[in-house]
Amino acid sequence: MINLYSDTATRPGPRMRQAMAEAEVGDEQLRADPTVNRLCERVAEMLGTERAMFLPTGTMCNQIALRVHCEPGDEVILEESAHNRHYETGAPAALLGVSHLPVAGNAGVFDAAQLKSSIRPAGHHFPRSRVVLIEQTANLAGGTIWPIETLEDVCRTAAEHGLKRHLDGARLFNAVVAEGVPADRYCRAFDSVWIDFSKGLGAPVGAALAGSEEFVERAWRFKHQFGGAMRQAGIIAAGALYALEHNIERLREDHENAALLAGGLAQISGLEVDAPSTNMVFFRTTPGGLGASELAERLRRRGVAVSTMADGRLRAVTHLDIERADVLRAVETAQGCLE
Numbered sequence: 264m265i266n267l268y269s270d271t272a273t274r275p276g277p278r279m280r281q282a283m284a285e286a287e288v289g290d291e292q293l294r295a296d297p298t299v300n301r302l303c304e305r306v307a308e309m310l311g312t313e314r315a316m317f318l319p320t321g322t323m324c325n326q327i328a329l330r331v332h333c334e335p336g337d338e339v340i341l342e343e344s345a346h347n348r349h350y351e352t353g354a355p356a357a358l359l360g361v362s363h364l365p366v367a368g369n370a371g372v373f374d375a376a377q378l379k380s381s382i383r384p385a386g387h388h389f390p391r392s393r394v395v396l397i398e399q400t401a402n403l404a405g406g407t408i409w410p411i412e413t414l415e416d417v418c419r420t421a422a423e424h425g426l427k428r429h430l431d432g433a434r435l436f437n438a439v440v441a442e443g444v445p446a447d448r449y450c451r452a453f454d455s456v457w458i459d460f461s462k463g464l465g466a467p468v469g470a471a472l473a474g475s476e477e478f479v480e481r482a483w484r485f486k487h488q489f490g491g492a493m494r495q496a497g498i499i500a501a502g503a504l505y506a507l508e509h510n511i512e513r514l515r516e517d518h519e520n521a522a523l524l525a526g527g528l529a530q531i532s533g534l535e536v537d538a539p540s541t542n543m544v545f546f547r548t549t550p551g552g553l554g555a556s557e558l559a560e561r562l563r564r565r566g567v568a569v570s571t572m573a574d575g576r577l578r579a580v581t582h583l584d585i586e587r588a589d590v591l592r593a594v595e596t597a598q599g600c601l602e
């Protein structure tokens with residue numbers, strides 16, 4: 264199977280497994296796991312924050328950060344395609360009593376003027392605008408990148424209006440590699456940031472939430488409360504450390520493979536393809552032809568997995584376990600499905 268379903272499909276290779284097998288461990292919830300501690304120090308250093316905390320998933324990072332920033336009745340301003348709004352089972356509403364105010368951006372990106380017009384006026388009728396959430400890269404918008412100037416501008420406006428700034432950096436390093444903007448520059452504009460180890464970085468489990476000393480200390484309480492305090496988590500943290508060491512620069516290959524895939528698919532009549540920004544290729548079948556789910560099913564039967572979106576788009580994601588030859592075969596297979 265050529266698995267383009269998601270960059271979560273990666274399997275740990277022999278060297279990552281070896282690092283995991285040999286990891287020094289302790290009790291993570293007593294903050295006594297040396298490998299987890301080393302990972303957190305490394306993350307804080309790379310992101311330019313005072314502290315970082317290891318968590319099992321990015322979904323938990325989002326909820327814990329919003330829990331620190333918000334009270335029930337508060338509102339989070341985010342782009343309408345944001346993962347936190349669509350793919351986290353309504354957690355902000357269910358767990359935090361927090362609502363979303365979606366902004367219609369352009370390719371997942373909105374500007375300071377749009378933010379400003381979304382901020383609630385003072386007044387006892389309104390939810391309190393509390394957080395602006397930015398997703399870098401913007402997954403459902405196409406793996407698109409927030410330009411650093413726009414991101415800084417939006418965060419500056421947010422700060423001027425007393426809003427907290429939260430970065431969903433599930434794929435932050437894809438933007439770092441594509442733009443040549445260092446991670447700490449992106450993170451500087453935020454009160455809280457997180458990165459995912461189980462996406463393009465290729466580790467099996469884990470994410471890290473980072474921010475000031477005070478933010479992370481408060482977040483520790485909710486890490487316990489939400490069930491994210493672990494025990495000998497150094498085993499999985501070792502995979503994350505390995506990923507930070509070896510799998511960032513190579514994200515370029517994923518971007519090259521995505522461009523190759525998009526170029527190939529665009530040659531096939533019956534498909535419309537968006538130009539990729541990073542490692543995601545979104546495409547659709549032309550109206551009147553094969554339906555999206557039918558194409559996905561045909562691809563799957565011939566050994567290529569992609570995902571179908573609620574709006575009829577298909578998504579193919581390149582990653583560590585996909586090579587150039589796989590991309591060429593996937594294009595050929597798609598061609599065969601549409602003949």
Ligand SMILES: *Cc1c(COP(=O)(O)O)cnc(C)c1O
Pocket residue numbers: 319320321322323346347398400402431433434459461462470
């Ligand atoms: C995957 C993802 C998440 C959730 O991360 P998990 O580790 O799967 O819980 C959040 N935001 C974005 C943009 C994502 O792509």
